[in-house]
Amino acid sequence: MSPDTLWSIGELAERAGVTVKTVRFYSDRGLLPEGARSSGGHRRYGSEALDRLRLIRSLRTLDLPVPEVERVLDQDDTLEDVVAGQLRQIGSRLTALRWQEAALQLLRDCAPEERATRLRLIGAVSVPPSTAPLARFWRRWLPPRLPARLVSAIVDHSVPQLPEGPTPAQVLAFTRLHAFVTAPCPGTDNGQPAAHQPDGGRPAVLYDGLVEAYTLASPQVRAERSPRAGEALDCFVSAYARSRDTRDTPAFRHGLSGQLAADPRIDHYWNLTAEITASPEPTPGAIHDWLCAALDDQVAREAG
Structure with missing residues (x-):
């Protein structure tokens, strides 16, 4: 030619x-x-x-x-950049389809009397699902005046990473978790731990110390060791004591044990999070429970 x-x-x-x-x-x-x-x-x-x-x-x-x-x-964009962007979009669509498939399986396999409730739960969640409502829950739940870097660290550790290809059980757990965190709260202070109240001490000092204590306790919880005294528990109690400008004494530990036992709990959140992630890593909630149990055990031993 x-x-x-x-x-x-x-x-x-x-x-x-x-x-x-x-x-x-x-x-x-x-x-x-x-x-x-x-x-x-x-x-x-x-x-x-x-x-x-x-x-x-x-x-x-x-x-x-x-x-x-x-x-x-x-040539405003390279082919490589455009292809990378297209791959991200396809990945997002595939994730949405996998979540839709698992949701349909969940509806197909449940008892007829459960179908309407599950359909309402599924309908309240976007596809692919977003963890933004969970992050907002934690920003409301945490005490005021926390430094931004500490809030970000806590939110990152508390909001679960969602699976790209969930099982029907994981879809159900996430829809229940979404319903839990988006339920209306009766009041801003209602249901908050004592440490979150205006007279709860210095929350930034407390949460900095709790992050360290959880890190120390995590290997023991992962190994399924029974709650016990040690460095992790000492760090845990010290965080509360330092946040209130007081000393860690047997009397303080006794009082703290009672306060933590009376604090409102969000075990439902942590149980559902564990179902969603299906990870061997313990949740912060499981670690907190382990440390509280270790404190209760030590206080009981000393009282006996």
Whole structure:
């Protein structure tokens, strides 16, 4: 073929294996270079347009939107960047489909009398699901005046990582967790631990110490060791004592044991989180319970 050969719109369409309508569409958007115009004003195209049209067809086969194709052709974006973005979108759609599939299995396999309740739970959750309501719950639950870096660290450890391919049981656990964290609260202070109240001491000192105590106790909880005294418990109690500008004494431990036993609990949150993650790593709630049990045991031994 001579480099000077020009084709009509129909001839170009036939060579590229597309319709005349397709050629006209891309030509009208300025994506196909015209070689010339006929004496009657009809478009004529050369080999550059054929190469360009074949490239467009390949990109569209990958389901790239036309604006993305335009950016690649105009070199506003590299092909690698556009492909990476498309892969992220496909990954998100696949995750949504997997969650929908597990939700449908959940509805299919449950008893008829449970179906309406489960359908309401599922309908309240976006697909793919978002953990934003869980993060908002923790930002409300945590005491005021905490440093932003500490709040972020606590939220990161408390909000579970959702599986991309959940089981029906994990879908059910997440929908229940979503219902729990989005339920209306009767009051801003209602249901908060004593440490969260205005006279609860210095919350930043407390939570910094709790993060350290949980880190120390985590290996023992993971190994399923019974609650016991030791460095983790000492760090745990010290966090409460330092936040209240007092000393760690047997009397303080006795009082703290009673206070923690009376504090409101959110075990439901942690139980559902464990179901969602299906991880051998203990939740912060499980670690807190272990440390409270260790404190109760020590206080009981000393009292006996």
